[in-house]
Amino acid sequence: MPVPRTTVTAIAVVLLALGLPVAAAPGAAATGGAVPAVRVAAAPATVTVTGEGSAAGEPDIALVGAGVEATAKTTRAALDAQNEAAAALLRAVRAQGIVDRDIRTENVSVSPVYDYQDGVSTLKGYRAAQSFSIRVREVATAGALITAVTEATGDAGRVDSVVFDLDDRRPLQARAREAAYQDAHAKAAQYAELGGHRLGRLVSLSEGGTGYVLPMPPVSGDVPGAGIGAVPLAPGEIRATASVTAVYELD
Incomplete structure (x- = not known):
């Protein structure tokens, strides 16, 4: 049983509102009354990793x-x-x-x-x-x-x-952040290889936290x-x- 054209149109409007691509089947426009086929592009596979890094200074x-x-x-x-x-x-x-x-x-x-x-x-x-x-x-x-x-x-x-x-703690902290980023990238590349993929573009990056360890000699x-x-x-x-x-x- 053919799907009513109004129903297909409604589906297309919803997909467009969600930002998903909508494509008509070849020749649909030429047939006039033919129902357009709706194709939804598959979301790309992703990998999420956590990277940790540290840096030391005098x-x-x-x-x-x-x-x-x-x-x-x-x-x-x-x-x-x-x-x-x-x-x-x-x-x-x-x-x-x-x-x-x-x-x-x-x-x-x-x-x-x-x-x-x-x-x-x-x-x-x-x-x-x-x-x-x-x-x-x-x-x-x-x-x-x-x-x-x-x-x-x-x-x-x-x-x-x-x-x-x-x-000035900032240069040392910058080195720790760089080490954390490199750690995350290396982990992601390994997981991509294990899954038979190539590592693609970076989608998002968020900082989890920073810290310092200060030496405190026991002076009383x-x-x-x-x-x-x-x-x-x-x-x-x-x-x-x-x-x-x-x-x-x-x-």
Whole structure:
């Protein structure tokens, strides 16, 4: 039974709306009343892969967390002692060639100190503290800076952390992205060959995520004071990671 022409026309309209090609059978136009044949082009086969990559580089800056604290009977006395120690710390840091834009106060606090015995708390005095973040742009001098800080501040000084990093992470991240892309392409080419195809054009590419692994040597607030040599440090390496999802056509 022939398909009504209106039905075929409706099908053609739907296919066109979906962006699918519609073709009439040869000679259909010439026959006038003949029903056109509708052909839908097959969608190309594709392969979807995930690529992962990483890149490593040497740190070119060190971020040193250091500070001072002092305890006294009154807040005024505690602040005075803390201020004196903080001034000594800043003089020592600047003497190491650190410019002011690379020194930042992170926190200032004054708090009471209690003695607890037999369930009773007794006010002993007050503790004043200030912490700093110091950016060292010559990694090899970070150990000498720590030594200078502890010698200048004595028992009031604290070194809380050292983190090695890159001043500009973008070039390393770009290398990790390139490695992830190449990994995805190699996987897609292998799957195409295994399936008896040739790898076609790239249809889509999306980034799954990026990350960094920073070396963090164990430096604590118990670094000794005056009389020590430069603190030995191991900068390690910075590692950037990336992942991508790629879709390729198969020819």
